[in-house]
Amino acid sequence: MASGKILVAQGGGPTAVINQSLVGVALEARRFGQIGHIYGARHGVRGIIDEDFVDLTQETSHNLELVANTPSSALGSTRDKPDAAYCHEIFKVLQAHQIGHFFYIGGNDSSDTVRIVSQEAQAANYDLRCIHIPKTIDNDLVGNDHTPGFPSAARFVAQAFAGANLDNAALPGVYVGVVMGRHAGFLTAASALGKKFPDDGPHLIYLPERVFDLNKFLLDVKTMYERHGRCVIAVSEGIHDASGTPIAALLAKEMEHDAHGNVQLSGNGALADLLCEEIKAKLKIKRVRGDTFGYLQRSFIGCVSDVDQREAREVGEKAVQFAMWGSRDGSVAIKRTGFYSVDYELLPVEDVAGKTRVMEDEFIAANGTDVTDAFRMYLRPLLGSGMPDAFRLRHNPVAKVLHK
Amino acid sequence: MASGKILVAQGGGPTAVINQSLVGVALEARRFGQIGHIYGARHGVRGIIDEDFVDLTQETSHNLELVANTPSSALGSTRDKPDAAYCHEIFKVLQAHQIGHFFYIGGNDSSDTVRIVSQEAQAANYDLRCIHIPKTIDNDLVGNDHTPGFPSAARFVAQAFAGANLDNAALPGVYVGVVMGRHAGFLTAASALGKKFPDDGPHLIYLPERVFDLNKFLLDVKTMYERHGRCVIAVSEGIHDASGTPIAALLAKEMEHDAHGNVQLSGNGALADLLCEEIKAKLKIKRVRGDTFGYLQRSFIGCVSDVDQREAREVGEKAVQFAMWGSRDGSVAIKRTGFYSVDYELLPVEDVAGKTRVMEDEFIAANGTDVTDAFRMYLRPLLGSGMPDAFRLRHNPVAKVLHK
Numbered sequence: 043m044a045s046g047k048i049l050v051a052q053g054g055g056p057t058a059v060i061n062q063s064l065v066g067v068a069l070e071a072r073r074f075g076q077i078g079h080i081y082g083a084r085h086g087v088r089g090i091i092d093e094d095f096v097d098l099t100q101e102t103s104h105n106l107e108l109v110a111n112t113p114s115s116a117l118g119s120t121r122d123k124p125d126a127a128y129c130h131e132i133f134k135v136l137q138a139h140q141i142g143h144f145f146y147i148g149g150n151d152s153s154d155t156v157r158i159v160s161q162e163a164q165a166a167n168y169d170l171r172c173i174h175i176p177k178t179i180d181n182d183l184v185g186n187d188h189t190p191g192f193p194s195a196a197r198f199v200a201q202a203f204a205g206a207n208l209d210n211a212a213l214p215g216v217y218v219g220v221v222m223g224r225h226a227g228f229l230t231a232a233s234a235l236g237k238k239f240p241d242d243g244p245h246l247i248y249l250p251e252r253v254f255d256l257n258k259f260l261l262d263v264k265t266m267y268e269r270h271g272r273c274v275i276a277v278s279e280g281i282h283d284a285s286g287t288p289i290a291a292l293l294a295k296e297m298e299h300d301a302h303g304n305v306q307l308s309g310n311g312a313l314a315d316l317l318c319e320e321i322k323a324k325l326k327i328k329r330v331r332g333d334t335f336g337y338l339q340r341s342f343i344g345c346v347s348d349v350d351q352r353e354a355r356e357v358g359e360k361a362v363q364f365a366m367w368g369s370r371d372g373s374v375a376i377k378r379t380g381f382y383s384v385d386y387e388l389l390p391v392e393d394v395a396g397k398t399r400v401m402e403d404e405f406i407a408a409n410g411t412d413v414t415d416a417f418r419m420y421l422r423p424l425l426g427s428g429m430p431d432a433f434r435l436r437h438n439p440v441a442k443v444l445h446k
Numbered sequence: 447m448a449s450g451k452i453l454v455a456q457g458g459g460p461t462a463v464i465n466q467s468l469v470g471v472a473l474e475a476r477r478f479g480q481i482g483h484i485y486g487a488r489h490g491v492r493g494i495i496d497e498d499f500v501d502l503t504q505e506t507s508h509n510l511e512l513v514a515n516t517p518s519s520a521l522g523s524t525r526d527k528p529d530a531a532y533c534h535e536i537f538k539v540l541q542a543h544q545i546g547h548f549f550y551i552g553g554n555d556s557s558d559t560v561r562i563v564s565q566e567a568q569a570a571n572y573d574l575r576c577i578h579i580p581k582t583i584d585n586d587l588v589g590n591d592h593t594p595g596f597p598s599a600a601r602f603v604a605q606a607f608a609g610a611n612l613d614n615a616a617l618p619g620v621y622v623g624v625v626m627g628r629h630a631g632f633l634t635a636a637s638a639l640g641k642k643f644p645d646d647g648p649h650l651i652y653l654p655e656r657v658f659d660l661n662k663f664l665l666d667v668k669t670m671y672e673r674h675g676r677c678v679i680a681v682s683e684g685i686h687d688a689s690g691t692p693i694a695a696l697l698a699k700e701m702e703h704d705a706h707g708n709v710q711l712s713g714n715g716a717l718a719d720l721l722c723e724e725i726k727a728k729l730k731i732k733r734v735r736g737d738t739f740g741y742l743q744r745s746f747i748g749c750v751s752d753v754d755q756r757e758a759r760e761v762g763e764k765a766v767q768f769a770m771w772g773s774r775d776g777s778v779a780i781k782r783t784g785f786y787s788v789d790y791e792l793l794p795v796e797d798v799a800g801k802t803r804v805m806e807d808e809f810i811a812a813n814g815t816d817v818t819d820a821f822r823m824y825l826r827p828l829l830g831s832g833m834p835d836a837f838r839l840r841h842n843p844v845a846k847v848l849h850k
Contacts, residue, residue: 093849118617202742205748212523310719311714311719314715315714334737338739342609429748433512435513438500439500
């Protein structure tokens with residue numbers, strides 16, 4: 043039987059609720075008498091290699107609850123992507139500390155780490171239970187209805203576009219908002235939930251699941267601008283042409299000057315700025331503004347879905363339960379059971395690791411620039427309670443006197 | 447005596463609470479029996495010229511309350527900056543509709559419009575009461591302790607930096623956040639309120655009130671990075687060198703390539719991207735990220751200060767009271783009377799119009815890269831109740847076993 047020491051770590055990009063999962067593990071583990079110590083590794087797998095552990099058993103439940111409600115990774119994170127040799131080092135440290143259960147909260151890369159460490163332990167005949175706990179704002183883990191962290195980031199994006207739409211209605215023009223998600227468009231698609239009235243933006247949504255054509259884009263913008271006198275556009279940072287070349291790179295080239303020069307073409311404001319320049323130059327629209335949501339969408343404090351908080355806590359709790367009562371390693375997954383309720387299951391890590399989910403076709407409108415009602419139904423309950431709402435003055439026009 | 451018709455309009459950039467002032471005017475005006483009609487001009491002064499009026503008297507109080515809680519300008523706004531001829535046209539329309547009271551909610555430009563229209567009416571011996579109602583996220587109106595709209599935008603900036611700091615602590619590196627405010631650094635300075643623990647960011651704050659020196663900046667960043675292993679930086683979009691040249695323009699030139707080429711150097715991501723490139727190139731720091739908060743900081747729905755909401759409502763109410771019970775035109779101003787309470791007074795429009803307030807010296811630390819406690823005391827009550835808070839795990843290290 044596995045020993046009474048557990049180790050938990052957090053990997054990859056932080057989310058608004060990743061500490062809920064950490065605290066879910068810590069508090070649930072305390073309910074099992076056979077668990078003597080709960081260690082946390084600082085800065086993910088890097089902290090394991092460095093034996094940089096803190097003893098979470100000595101935390102108060104009160105402080106754990108406060109940390110649970112704090113965004114970003116309280117233990118620290120890492121971008122290290124362990125290969126087999128790295129995982130072997132991880133395993134050696136786990137062995138030295140007589141860790142019996144290893145919980146790793148993270149996305150794709152983290153699940154792959156769990157997979158390799160699990161294999162190492164089996165090969166060495168060391169009794170280790172390895173559980174991957176899902177987390178990613180990109181919502182790109184297969185086997186999950188959705189992933190913890192995505193609903194809160196989606197809520198930020200929906201609120202950002204609801205506000206940007208109101209701003210754009212007050213001072214009409216074209217607004218381009220660039221959203222995270224290199225391969226999966228879920229977060230960009232969440233912009234659609236910021237829409238209330240039929241003429242609200244976002245009027246156009248560009249996802250990495252569809253090939254981006256610049257001429258088609260300009261025509262779309264022109265059409266919407268003529269229809270509404272304004273246009274709000276949501277763009278995924280991952281848009282690319284048919285060959286897979288990022289649009290930012292293409293635009294920089296097309297503009298025939300060294301726009302953004304040596305400046306990297308992702309993880310900055312280049313795509314938004316270049317698209318805006320293109321619209322100004324080709325469509326002769328004067329007021330064109332672009333924002334790149336950047337880190338705000340994943341790190342802003344005070345924009346969180348209560349559904350996401352609850353589920354992130356639960357995946358942590360369930361991970362411990364699966365580990366203590368179950369007989370195999372795995373990856374905790376969220377299954378939707380009703381509108382709206384969920385349950386959890388333990389998938390084989392191999393089913394999750396190294397795979398990327400993208401938006402299902404049924405979620406993307408036929409025209410390629412909008413989402414479907416199926417997507418709206420999918421996402422709405424995840425955003426949680428207390429979503430801010432926008433209202434308008436009713437239109438009671440006054441008759442003209444001077445210019446009748 | 448002035449007629450029983452009033453006209454209200456909204457100008458300049460929208461804020462989170464500008465509709466509170468609109469609704470303050472509309473609801474307070476209904477309490478005066480002699481006011482028969484409350485008109486709203488759509489899209490600011492542009493709507494006056496175009497006689498594009500809606501009758502707010504026909505609104506329900508319930509819908510007005512819902513609109514009050516909706517950010518951005520419900521009547522629409524404009525960037526038109528009226529000159530004397532434009533103001534004459536405004537006056538002609540007010541005269542034709544027998545408007546007796548004109549309320550204009552806006553910043554510097556709007557107060558100047560009120561000043562000129564007021565003079566036009568006096569010259570024509572037309573009985574018109576003109577009141578300017580303050581609004582600007584820049585907090586740059588003289589004669590005011592602060593301006594409605596600023597507290598909510600400041601809250602967004604503080605929350606954004608609180609979150610960015612947590613993200614940066616989890617995945618250490620350098621983070622640059624560029625904040626609005628061309629001449630006044632109040633909004634950028636609000637980033638300091640996102641700080642809780644002594645080693646939290648923002649570690650450096652650059653305001654337009656101080657001359658920006660690139661070498662000094664790089665040295666500051668290097669020092670902080672060495673001290674904390676990371677560095678979070680708040681930068682005003684308005685930073686400039688001793689000659690007043692914007693830093694984005696200087697950097698583009700210094701990098702000796704056409705970075706951002708024909709792309710405009712303000713109102714986009716250029717400054718953040720160029721500063722990040724500079725840090726990477728000169729300090730050899732690998733993980734450097736920049737965000738430009740852009741429109742999010744003024745239009746995000748769901749991040750609002752309740753103090754700001756209340757005061758924005760009150761300036762609207764007081765404007766009507768000053769108009770109905772007073773005997774002169776003016777600009778409503780907020781005066782701080784306690785820690786924390788305010789009262790309102792009517793300043794001569796001439797005292798406000800065409801002037802720009804910048805941060806007082808007592809608010810800026812001697813080193814030029816931080817704010818003072820005086821500023822923290824000034825801003826904290828404005829942010830309102832329910833500010834999200836960040837907590838940390840307490841440090842209970844576990845002894846190393848392998849690498850003792």
